[in-house]
Amino acid sequence: MITYESRLKLYNCDTCLFKIISCKYIQQSEFEKLQKQSTQLRFRKGESILKQNATATHLVFLQKGIVKFSVEDESERNQILTITRAPSLIGGANIFNQGINMFSVFAVEDCECCLIEIPTLKEIALSNTSYMLTLLEIITGMFKNSILNFISLAHKQVNGKVADVIIYLSKSIYNSNTFTLSLSRKELSEFAGCSTENVIHTLTKFHKEGILSVSGKQIEIRDFDRLEKISKVG
Amino acid sequence: MITYESRLKLYNCDTCLFKIISCKYIQQSEFEKLQKQSTQLRFRKGESILKQNATATHLVFLQKGIVKFSVEDESERNQILTITRAPSLIGGANIFNQGINMFSVFAVEDCECCLIEIPTLKEIALSNTSYMLTLLEIITGMFKNSILNFISLAHKQVNGKVADVIIYLSKSIYNSNTFTLSLSRKELSEFAGCSTENVIHTLTKFHKEGILSVSGKQIEIRDFDRLEKISKVG
DNA sequence: AAATTAAACTGCATTTTTTCATTTTTTATG
């Protein structure tokens, strides 16, 4: 018989950031209700964590890894809404979409996640409004980021779009001027909203101009100021 | 002395939709707290109802009229996030943005609004979770619409973008195949994310092809199926 | 109602982007 204790433990729940945040607002005993029915899972690069249009049964606390939020439209074209790295709480937006996942979430690197049952969380949050407000702030923060991302892409041309994507990855995902991309050129283009070839051309151009150093998946920002200027003028 | 009773009354609060929705969840006496400090205001076409980056002090219940949500980016370019018509609750998203308005709201037609103080509403909502959930569903619904709008625009070219905008206006704003635009060509282009000339060219083309009948602000959709096909293929 | 201003429209040259065909490089697989 598989009991809670015998389940795979990828990491220790006691040091989990979601627990630490939660226990600022709710009792430890309450959190243990959540913990008991939560499942730790590992996802390999490329696997889907949440599927667009499926019933939203779980929230996901991403403990380790990087994920992309994407939607597929009628014309089978993919659009990446945003990219997020651990630690972060994902899938919350679906709570407000009649319980249907608005978009898919894919592992872009190997991920370790904790799946939290929505009904249990909802029940606890309903009896503790400041906890609820905190969760909502996290959830709407993601919305906000996606919107800001779209705005910045909407009126820019490809130079600006690619600059934006590189700046975003550097600042918000890898926290460094030098990083090894976990996204393919195709995925970059789905994030930037242009053709794959256009991303490749632009990266090569930035490389030649000494703004970036690009060698396959290895990227270094050599002239951040110039990159930001390109992002601003579009 | 200006008392509550002596204030301008644009419409009767007793038949207000926001009151009807609210009183499903909260006591009439509670709602009257909100009502007492709320202000009815009229906005002329073009006036700003909420200003981007200002402190978010009020939620706005739009009783009559049409508004646009817009953001101005660094390069002084405007982007319209979405367009909404009465009745609707607007400005809610700002609650989760450290109390700063994420975007501006402008009257696109003469509007009648009711300004509701956020602190009072928050206080009431905090003591009634199902009321809060309802408000949140309304608020995140707007987020959701903006994102869906952006997604549909992101990978499409101008034919598809303009088709999308016309379909949206027809279905969600004017509820008719024939309508008098309250937006300028420039605003349409800010909504679609392309140049003004391109919108004009495309509208003329659709007119020549018999898909639309365009005469200044007067628009009629003559071939909805073809318009939807254009929207789908992009 | 005339004059002024703003918005809408037109066509064209320039720039940007996409698409396609092909080559090179990297990654995965037996």
Place this chain on the structure above:
DNA sequence: CATAAAAAATGAAAAAATGCAGTTTAATTT
């Protein structure tokens, strides 16, 4: 480790979008 498959890169032609200059039309003001 060789081979197949996928991803990345390149160049060029075709398509699309922008920006400009000038015209027409509509809306505002005096």
